[in-house]
Amino acid sequence: MSLPEVASVFTIACQQNPEPLPNYFDDKALLALYPDLKPSKVLIAVGKKRAWQSGVIVTKDKKCLFWKTCSNKFIAIYTADNTYYFAKDPEVQIE
Numbered sequence: 001m002s003l004p005e006v007a008s009v010f011t012i013a014c015q016q017n018p019e020p021l022p023n024y025f026d027d028k029a030l031l032a033l034y035p036d037l038k039p040s041k042v043l044i045a046v047g048k049k050r051a052w053q054s055g056v057i058v059t060k061d062k063k064c065l066f067w068k069t070c071s072n073k074f075i076a077i078y079t080a081d082n083t084y085y086f087a088k089d090p091e092v093q094i095e
Helices: 027-036
Strands: 009-014 041-044 053-059 064-069 074-078 083-087 091-094
Touching: 009 027, 041 083
Parallel strands: 041 091
Antiparallel strands: 009 053, 053 064, 064 074, 074 083
């Protein structure tokens, strides 16, 4: 799976967490990072509580890609069949 081209994105929306939970992205920050995102291997350490932020990428042809993250380093796209990770780096480790 790959992310839709920037030109085909209608909007990106980020659900903002209430304080004191962290927000890793807002709409503008994720849109700015979007062209640099590529498939990535994400390793998340177990044993810690994490605050998750979620959102949606909507394409001009009205397809929705729902995402989640617990870091400003990646997004995870969930489909019925799998979870796909995208980041600037080929591998991301979350402690």
